[in-house]
Amino acid sequence: MTATTLTGRTTSTASPGGTPALVVVAHGSRDPRALSTVRALLHRVRALRPALPVHLGHIELNAPLLPDTLAALGDGEAVLVPLLLSRGYHVKRDIPELAAASPARTRVAAPLGPHPLLVDALHDNLLEAGWPLHAPRDAAVVLASAGSRDPESRTDTGRTAALLADRLGVPVVPAYASAAAPTVPEAVRALEARGHRRVAVASYFTAPGRFATECAAAAPWIASAPLGTHAAMARLLLHRYDEALKTGGRGAERRALALP
Template identity: 70%
Template sequence: MTPLTRTPHDPPALVLVAHGSRDPRARVTVEALMARVRRLRPALPVHLGHIELNEPLLPDTLARLGTADAVLVPLLLAPGHHVKRDLPEAAAAAPARARVAAPLGPHPLLAETLCARLTEAGWRTPPDEAARRASAVVLAAAGSRDPDSAAGTRRTARLLAERLGVPVVPAYASAAAPTVADAVRALAARGRHRVAVASCFTAPGRFAAQCAEAAPGIAAAPLGDHPALARLVLHRYEQALTAPRRAGSRRPHAARRALAPAA
């Protein structure tokens, strides 16, 4: 693998870090988002690395960058194990200086993207108070046992609720409760029968499909390459450049094990 040629005047590379998926649409979607980020900032070197399942894997991307500094922008929607441990370890193992940006959520630009995808799927603002009392949205997310992840998802739900004017209830595909189906039933028990599902997933995959199948009506598409999401990626990149650098783990072998493809 030949390292890329860089000059001292080049800005740090932006490395999009996708989770990886067996669904082939996921890679296509992430590459479309990467292309949109490049169009917004043509002079900025933008690369892609996966945590697992797809190539290029993140350690390989960082190795190819050689001595070029980088900012890892996780395409993850809340804090969790990958953001707190795996990515800092990968950054510590990189050949050059690498920073880890915050996850994409919570942030108003994420809520803007979620709102836009719901609108594309057919969501309309309730026309009167009676319709509003009967309406709600379930925010479907991957789920994590990390309490910070759940807190981040709840914050995103509140931001989306402020935009929509109806309750937004977080629900999860794995590792946390409630499930989307349970959230829909709980809302129906409260008289809210007009329920849509917002997809808090970057790209199509098993979890996104599982949550959409539980929707009683409108199910939004994943976030994809929406313009607001591309702007959010660049915002997280700029934030990481100006934030004080936190001390990272110095366990490169652990990092490579954590980011190795699943068997």
């Protein structure tokens, strides 16, 4: 089966043998760096699995929007993998509802986090920002996330913080740019009050944008870059795709139970 993309190119919607296409579902952003980052990440995914058709759909703000991407697939099969780091409204409601309204036969994978591969990316980005190989006793990290009113989203972010703390051997406190507490400045102040003189901010965002920029500006020491196109992100997208094929798309429900 073939379909015409929004750019006018004709592309296959299913890989040889009828393997479902991978549709990466990004949130969308007014920051042009976000779209270019997501496109570069999909390029890495395609390089890892050249025979797999890989498509992009946004929830809002950017083209192609997810309904348009799914419409272009016709009645083909697809696995929707949220380019999102935790459970929340988009994962639980928006994406499943958009999938159900499409002609395509779809399964919805779990969000990316929490997962050890995300910790690999966070760790590498901190090292690149100047984190020492042997962290001093007075160091600590604020894990800066977008935030959500959904308590399960905060649970997922807290689990990532715990995994990163185990990796670094220092305290890691989750904090949020919106909709949840503490904020990044509040978390920084709390750590400093506990005697941590070197507090880094780990950017737990998939791409550059306003929230990532604001959180990085609150760092009193170093701030890492967003997860972006790190190799672990491409591998994790494919892992969630494969997982959804095995579980029938029930991975989102299983996030509350166990890693990975």
